[in-house]
Amino acid sequence: MRHATALSLLAITLLASTTLAPSARADDGLQLPPTGHTLLNFTATERMSLPQDLLTASLRIEARSSDPRKVQADINTAMEKALATAKKAAGVKVTTGGYQVYEQRLERNLRMWQGQQTLQLESKNAAAVLELAGQLQASGFAMSGLSYSLSPERAESVRDELMVKALGSLKAKAALVARTLGKSGYDLVDVNLGGDMPVVPMYRAMRAEMAMADGAAATPPSAEPGETEVAVTVAARALLKP
Numbered sequence: 001m002r003h004a005t006a007l008s009l010l011a012i013t014l015l016a017s018t019t020l021a022p023s024a025r026a027d028d029g030l031q032l033p034p035t036g037h038t039l040l041n042f043t044a045t046e047r048m049s050l051p052q053d054l055l056t057a058s059l060r061i062e063a064r065s066s067d068p069r070k071v072q073a074d075i076n077t078a079m080e081k082a083l084a085t086a087k088k089a090a091g092v093k094v095t096t097g098g099y100q101v102y103e104q105r106l107e108r109n110l111r112m113w114q115g116q117q118t119l120q121l122e123s124k125n126a127a128a129v130l131e132l133a134g135q136l137q138a139s140g141f142a143m144s145g146l147s148y149s150l151s152p153e154r155a156e157s158v159r160d161e162l163m164v165k166a167l168g169s170l171k172a173k174a175a176l177v178a179r180t181l182g183k184s185g186y187d188l189v190d191v192n193l194g195g196d197m198p199v200v201p202m203y204r205a206m207r208a209e210m211a212m213a214d215g216a217a218a219t220p221p222s223a224e225p226g227e228t229e230v231a232v233t234v235a236a237r238a239l240l241k242p
Contacts, residue, residue, distance in 0.1 A: 036242030134220030150228035
């Protein structure tokens, strides 16, 4: 797990306490701080890299025939068996996906029907997902995708921690700027906590072996997790006291 802090001063707005005519203030849209105060606008970003803990495998079953009824029957039978197998895998979430059957026109006015349906496996128990995926491959399913990600609950669990650290960085920076400018202190008058940055996955290589021919046992797919960076940005305005 890696943690990094990035703090940037987007803008230090020094609004002097010079008296302006009321009309000038209205025309310019300025909102001046009290006399002797200084307004500071800045942001802080906290980042943390976390190991990915959720493995998702997408598989599909395909069928092809000149009879659309056979195509659908083959897909339905294969999916029924796959779901029965999947229910035996504890802790693996199983969902079915798109189901489509379409016609293909070949040479000499020949027609062929082809169809497919997808199945998705998801779990924090990677070994269970990989074992089940291997069994499904051996039964005729093909791998469409295999990827690690950071589970939403894991990402959410660190956001509050990052927010607290970002607020601490804001306070430290406001205090530093106040001392540098010879001010007696500061007040955070506006804090925006809605600056969550998207999680950024960092992938590692993964491979999925296809089922072996002639009914031989299939080699289960292999997968290794990478890391995902979670970042939280907090923006604030501080009023530096004279």
